[in-house]
Amino acid sequence: MANLPPGTAPIKAEFLVSAATRAIPDDDAAEGSTSHVNGRKDGEPTQDSDRGTALSGAQRKKLSKEERKKNRGANKGRRFARVQDEVELCWKVATGKDCEFGSECRFTHDVSAYLNVKPKDIHFPASEDLLDAPPYVRGRLSPDVEMSESSNTSIDLSTKCPVFERTGECKHGLKCRFLGGHVRPVEGGAVDLVSDEEKKARAAGSEQELNFIDGPTLKMIRTKKYPQPISGAYLKELQAAGEESKVASEPLVAQDAAPASSIDVQTPDAPAPATTDTEDQSQKDTPDVPLRFSEKKRLHWKGKTYLAPLTTVGNLPFRRLCVDYGVDITCGEMGLAMSFLQGSKEEWSLVRRHPSESTFGMQIAGSKPALLVPAAEIIGRECAGNLDFVDINCGCPIDLVYKTGSGSALLDAAGKLGKIIMGMNKALGDIPVTVKLRTGVKDGRNTAHKLMPRLAPEFGVSAITLHGRTRQQRYTKLADWDYIKQCVDAVRAREQDEGLAPVPIFGGGDCFSSQDYWEKMDGTGVDGIMIGRGALIKPWIFTEIKERREWDISSRERLDLVRKYAEYGLNHFGTDTAGVNTTRRYLCEALSFQYRYIPIGLLETLPGRLNDRAPAFRGRDDLETLLASPDSRDWVKISEMFLGPAPETWTFTPKHKSNAYGSEESQG
Structure with a gap:
């Protein structure tokens, strides 16, 4: 191993095939090019990025036509054709x-x-x-x-x-x-x-999925006939105060600069401002009186394991698999407030929950109260009793989300974020609101330590998760756990000064082993760690954490994990031709991360690290070698063990674009 470059996984000599290391999968590109928003790729601009000037409607239309023409036939948007039966039976x-x-x-x-x-x-x-x-x-x-x-x-x-x-x-x-x-x-x-x-x-009670939204309800939402009295009254309050017209609010200052000024919004337990006669009538028409923050369900999350909301790959079958391996808290894929309000069937499917998920929440992204508060009211009513929390995404780094003022853009709009949180708290009744953040927007300008101490006492947040990178960093640098500790200390200091009940704080970033998990827990004071890529690569990480050991899982045990995923996929997506091949697609998505696992029995030193590059290696048996293949054609072969032969018309383009199966990329 002495001749291998730094950052190379320390694989024992007898398993090495070549000293040449594999290319590191580009998780930034994978995350940025698979946005489900309007089927559009991240990086398709809405303005002239070179000059920073806004484009006119005609210019945007022309640009959009050129982009569609450029992308035609190349499967660049990762669209997956629905495979149907040759003859369609009623x-x-x-x-x-x-x-x-x-x-x-x-x-x-x-x-x-x-x-x-x-x-x-x-x-x-x-x-x-x-x-x-x-x-x-x-x-x-x-x-x-x-x-x-x-x-x-x-x-x-x-x-x-x-x-x-x-x-x-x-x-x-x-x-x-x-x-x-x-x-x-x-x-x-x-x-x-x-x-x-x-x-x-x-x-009856153990297999039937929850939070299923039926067609008539979606139609009411789509046609704007779904009643939203609580959000209507709240938005009128903002409008009366002249707040909703303020699109931008004061930015947070960078680390070590002067503190940001206080925000002119009512605290969770403060009396409501005076209302007009019209607003009084709106309140009278409200069937359910909104709860005060002090009456919200308390989240007792200390010491629990938490699976991060993961776009595309964090679907219900994958979450169910992680539950089997010991995860305590699960969260659905990020959904867009606008799409919820448009009655999108695909977006509303993101709130589906399996009964095995003991603590389940959904994550929502949006740019302003007028979108997030009404969406929260509908979600709270439709999922009442089957939703433990709603998480606001303040960390998504992709351009398409950021440029709309959503995701990590909210880190620099604390006033607007406060109004969003407070409105959602009113709309959701006793369902708690949580927030997921990054450390800041720009590299070297961390701001989370200014924002986090305000989230619970001023706005009413019930739990906070901090990913240890800025938006600009994406995954290019290791997560900054020293800064996460600084933010935890800042929150705890305010709580102690004001005699406040502690709010659960979770950290996140690069956690890949039981040893790493518990060292970070002990060294930072967080209540738990949210795990994303680590769970995608080895879903059994939650078993390792619970049992405080590194699991040298066998290849057959890993294949059984794949079998379980296929079974859960068929239960969720269906056992007809379309359902089988949708399951195949998401199974291959899962394998596109799991192949990156290096069996710890092959390593000279433990534990394995998430960002280590793997030299070409062979496993201890043929199956272990197959499961480590970076070739997506092998992932399809694995899927065929459980789902039968892939149809000739079926294609799969991995998020990481490596050897795309059945596409033009694999025919060159």
Whole structure:
């Protein structure tokens, strides 16, 4: 190892294939190029970035057309085509119901014709079927079985449907790609769907996802007919005070400069300002009186583990996987306030919660009270009882979010942030509001130590998370845990001076091992550490933390983790053709991080470090070598062990753009 450059993972000589190190995955580029906002990439400007001047509407329109033309056909926006069945069977018929449209239905009602062209059932292996040598999955326990007296050779009675096995029914019916697990043959070659009432009763409270927003509610939101009395009254207060017209508020000063001036907003327990007759009527019409901050649910988070909200990859199946490995607090992917108010089905899916998530929150981003407060009111009402906190994103660094005044832009707009927090507290009732921050906007100009002591006593924040980097740094430098300690000390000093109850403070950045976790806990005074990339690379990090050990996890145990993820994905996204390939896409996203794990049994010194570069190495067995492959074609092969062959039309472009499967990038 002496001849290898600094920052290289200390892999034992017997496992080295080459001293050349792999390229470090660019997490900044991955984070910045996968924004789900309007399907647009980060870096597609809304102004002339060279000159810093605003563009006219006509100029923006022309620029947008040029960008669309430039990106056409290159899959640069990471759009994933939905893979459908060759013949589309009516959903009602597929689930054994009558279709009200009859012969006018645009989907086929011919079950035999559908089953004749449907792809063959997929075999989903059990945990005991996994091997650490090729073919990695043991053959089927029984030979392929075709339906007796039937030409439907797509159905294999030896397969098991992972959704049916857990819940006793499969809502995809005949469209399920694991159909043999829940049908029985009847005379004439037909099939009947079956259910298991005992399993259904057992799964009623443990498998059904929560916070499902139905179509009529989304329509009310979309058409602006959803009542928002609390936010309406609050925004009128701001308007009457002339506050809402102030788009920009005073910036926070840099570290070691003079303190920022106080903000003219009411404190959480202060009396409300005088209201007009109109506002009095609005308050009378309000069905639920907003709680004071002192009546909010207290968050007892000290010593708990916390999975960071992770765009794209922090979906419900991944969070559920992390729960299996011991995480205590989970948070959904960042959603945009504007999209919530537009009734976006995709955005509202981000609040879905699995019953296994014992403490669950959602994260929201927005630039002003007029967006965040109404969105919070709807969220609070629709998710009442199934949402433990709402987190405001004040740390997202990507340009598209920052330039709208959202994310880390709020770090320099403390007055506006205060109004947002207080309004959301009113709108959410007893649901606490938390905030996730970065240390500041510009490198070398930390401001969080000025802002954080004000968040709880002045604005009513119930918990704070601080990521130890500025917006400008992204992931290019190690997180500054000394500064995190400085911020914790500043908050605790004010709490002690004013006799305030301590607010939970979590730090974040580069935590990758149990040893690292507990050293940071002991050295900084934080109540816990939010873990992001560390959990993406090794989801079992929460087990390590709880058991205070480094887990030399075997390749077979890791493959079982992949199997679990696939199962949870099918439960969430569906077992039909579209659901299987959506699960495949997100499984490959997960593998695009997990391949970066270097087994600790291969290292000369422990613990492993997140930012160490890996030389080319082989594992202790064939499976360990396969799981370390940086080639996305291998990730697709792994997905095929659980989800069957990938369709010819299916493509996968990794967030980190390495050897994109099925795209032009892999055909050069």
